Amino acid sequence: MVGLIEGFLGKQADCKKSRVPAVFDRWQSITGFILACFILCHMVFTSTILLGKDAFNAVVEFAEASFLIKGGLPIVTNLIAAVIFVVFIAHAFLAMRKFPANFRQLIMFKGHKDRMKHWDTTLWWFQFLTGFALFFTASAHLVDIVFNPHKITAEHSAANFHTLEFFYFALLVFMVVHAGVGMYRLYVKWISIEGANKQEMFAKRNRVKTIIFAIFGVLALIALIADFVWVSL
Numbered sequence: 104m105v106g107l108i109e110g111f112l113g114k115q116a117d118c119k120k121s122r123v124p125a126v127f128d129r130w131q132s133i134t135g136f137i138l139a140c141f142i143l144c145h146m147v148f149t150s151t152i153l154l155g156k157d158a159f160n161a162v163v164e165f166a167e168a169s170f171l172i173k174g175g176l177p178i179v180t181n182l183i184a185a186v187i188f189v190v191f192i193a194h195a196f197l198a199m200r201k202f203p204a205n206f207r208q209l210i211m212f213k214g215h216k217d218r219m220k221h222w223d224t225t226l227w228w229f230q231f232l233t234g235f236a237l238f239f240t241a242s243a244h245l246v247d248i249v250f251n252p253h254k255i256t257a258e259h260s261a262a263n264f265h266t267l268e269f270f271y272f273a274l275l276v277f278m279v280v281h282a283g284v285g286m287y288r289l290y291v292k293w294i295s296i297e298g299a300n301k302q303e304m305f306a307k308r309n310r311v312k313t314i315i316f317a318i319f320g321v322l323a324l325i326a327l328i329a330d331f332v333w334v335s336l
């Protein structure tokens with residue numbers, strides 16, 4: 104009944120604003136933060152191929168809990184991937200609320216972006232586009248990993264790269280742009296953009312932006328070099 108009233112009037116029966124949008128926002132940020140941290144580790148993980156096949160296989164075995172069970176259990180990576188997939192689906196569901204819902208909203212945002220010429224607003228546009236691309240590309244990769252009946256090995260992954268090299272390159276670009284911008288937006292949203300004066304505020308924000316983009320940029324560059332190694336194996 105409460106939901107019905109809110110649906111008709113656009114506000115709760117006691118005229119209070121619903122807390123649900125704020126709760127959704129918080130969970131969107133939490134799930135996004137988990138995924139962005141995971142992506143940082145993932146780039147290091149795939150880049151270990153630069154140290155050789157044995158290094159990559161050793162990291163996979165560690166992820167398969169080889170420190171608990173001799174030789175490791177491959178299903179552990181399937182389970183980790185399944186958990187990441189659930190977090191990913193929750194994040195995508197919550198983020199969808201922010202997408203332009205019709206043509207009018209789309210041109211309103213584009214007009215706003217073009218008039219403002221504000222880098223942070225433009226970054227949101229990139230985040231929207233890459234987020235949309237990740238619906239399909241990241242889901243395809245995760246379905247492959249969750250249901251992969253084989254143990255992950257350097258040989259098997261190299262074979263995947265040979266068949267899907269452009270897919271992995273594209274996924275890397277979408278993922279880095281989306282997670283890097285997302286991490287910066289988390290800072291602006293939840294930490295602080297305050298300063299004693301305007302200059303201090305901008306300097307602080309630019310410093311954080313540089314640090315976050317440098318971390319993602321350097322790891323992405325290493326991952327990109329590693330992608331070429333994967334393809335050449």
Ligand code: HEM
Nearest residue numbers: 146149183184187241248255260263271274275278326330
């Ligand atoms: C626990 C979950 C995951 C596991 C175990 C995993 C594992 C792997 C493996 C083994 C590869 C090498 C190629 C292959 O065999 O398919 C790979 C490549 C890749 N994965 Fe994942 N993946 C996971 C989740 C994700 C997610 C959520 C994303 C991004 C949204 C992602 C993005 C990529 C990219 C971009 C590559 C290409 C290599 C690179 O450029 O770093 N992965 N992944």
